[in-house]
Amino acid sequence: MEIEKVLHMNKGVDDTSYATNSLIQRTVTTQAGPIIEESIKEVYTTLRPECFMMADMGCSSGPNAFLLVSRIIDIIDEASRGINRQCPQFGVFLNDLPGNDFNGLFNQLSSFEKDLEEGKGRSFGPCFVSGVAKSFYGRVFPDKFLHFVHSSYSLHWLSQVPRGLVNENGEALNKGNICVAKTSPPEVHKAYYEQFKRDFTLFLRSRSREMVFGGRMVLIFLGCSNSNEPDSLMELLGSTLHDMVLEGAIEPEKLDDFNIPFYNPTVEEVRQLVEAETSFALDNLETITIGWSMDTSQDLETRAKFAAKSLRVVTEALLETTFSHAVMDDLFLRFKARIKERIVVKDGEYVNIVLSVTMKE
Ligand SMILES: C[S@@+](CC[C@H](N)C(=O)[O-])C[C@H]1O[C@@H](n2cnc3c(N)ncnc32)[C@H](O)[C@@H]1O
Incomplete structure (x- = not known):
């Protein structure tokens, strides 16, 4: 399976699209706001470029990409006033794989530009937005081109299912x-870690x-607190597929051969890889945790439905490469039931790693 060709989040804006089911990602990026703000202020006031060049790697489609860009522009606008300087022009590069819903994304561009003009005035910027369809595991931009790079909820996706x-x-x-799970043998964990190490190092x-x-x-990407005790929603999705195998709804060989290119590193693994690669100084490395069902004041059914959909919109395209489209509704109904059983005891947690670095001289 060529991941670069098949991986994409659910397209469009309907009930099962990424655009309408990306609240977890939005919430975590908002919670990481102070770290993003500090980083942008620092790079802008130190380098003071005439045109601020930034890239969002793995932007997907939906509201999150433009929300982030608006936030960055606001931070720079405010910082410019603080140092008595005219706000710079902006070069904004929205990157994702070729299968991404770039049309859906660029349908929002005119309302983003209109809001910018209404909020900041006609002479502001200007802000030039482009889409770049290429894997971020490899070169995407020319030498010494970018002042700021952001990526959220993308780097836990590997470039391929690990060999081995x-x-x-x-x-x-x-x-x-379907991923590193409690019952996976150590060789599986090793193979996944080695793939993450190669990919993350190439990204850096x-x-x-x-x-x-x-x-x-x-x-910002998904991690785990302890590599010896995996406990991810993806693991629970694998158990649901296993239930379907036991009931004869899915052929066992299909599940045996299917693995998701998805790895959740620990903070320590990330720290070691950044240090080993040597190009970047580490400014901040922390975690933000958030419950799978987010709003625990809701009833159990609503919470389980929310968590099941959040994973459906990011995995369905990959699952359909092996399991038929016809089993998806059944799979995710069962998955919701599994989540319910689990969160009635204790909600699971997404552990989000937030890493902030500066490019060294
Ligand atoms: C869950 S979405 C995150 C979208 C957005 N950043 C957010 O926070 O809502 C992950 C995105 O990463 C993209 N992605 C995964 N691997 C990639 C790669 N190698 N190169 C570029 N984009 C990639 C996926 O296609 C997907 O659109």
């Missing part, structure tokens, strides 16, 4: 699971060529 998930006889090692190396000295980057 079968033994020497060709048998699947991660039977009954590529950005280090594309960013100016002193440029800043804030990355």
Whole structure:
């Protein structure tokens, strides 16, 4: 399976689209606001460029991308006034894989531009927005081009399903699971970590060529608190698929051979990889946790439905490469029931890693 060709979030704006089901991502990015703000103020007031060049890597479609861009522009506008300087022009690059719903994204551009003009006046900026359809695991921009790079909820997606998930006889090692799970053998965890290490290092190396000295980057992605005790919603989705195998609704070989290119590193793994790559100085590395069902004041059914949909919109395209489109509604109904059973005891948690770095001289 060529991940770059098949991975995309659910398109459009309907009930099962990413655009209408990305509240978790929006909430976490908002909670990371002070770190983003600090980073942007610092890079802008230190470098004072005439045109501020920024990229959002893995922007997807829906409201989150333009919300972030608006926030960044507000921060720079305010910082400009603080140092008595005219606000710069902006070059905004929205990056994602070619299968992303770029049309959906750019349908929002005119209302973003209208809001900007109404809020800041005609002579503000201008702000030039472009889409860049290319994997961020490799070069995307020219040398020394960007002042600020942001990425949220994207770097836990690997460039490929790790190799090494079968033994020497060709048998699947991660039977009954679709990611690193409590019942996965250590070889599976190792294979996933090695893939993350290669991908994340390549991401850092590529950005280090594309960013100016002193440029800043804030990355938000899913992690885990303890690599020996995985406890992700993705793992629960794997258990639901396993239930369907036991009931004969899915062929066992299909599940045995299916693994998601998704890895949740620990904070320590991330720290070591940033230090080993050497291009960036680490400014901040922390976690923000948020419940799978977010709003615990809601009834159990609503909470379980919310959590199930949040994962459906990001995994459905990949699942459909192996399991038929016809089983998706059944799978996610069962998944909702599984989530309900779990959160009635205790809500699960997304552990979000927030990393802020500066490009070294
Ligand atoms: C969950 S969405 C996050 C969207 C947005 N940043 C947000 O916070 O709402 C993850 C996005 O990362 C993109 N992505 C994953 N791997 C990528 C890669 N190698 N290069 C570029 N984009 C990638 C996916 O296509 C998807 O649109």
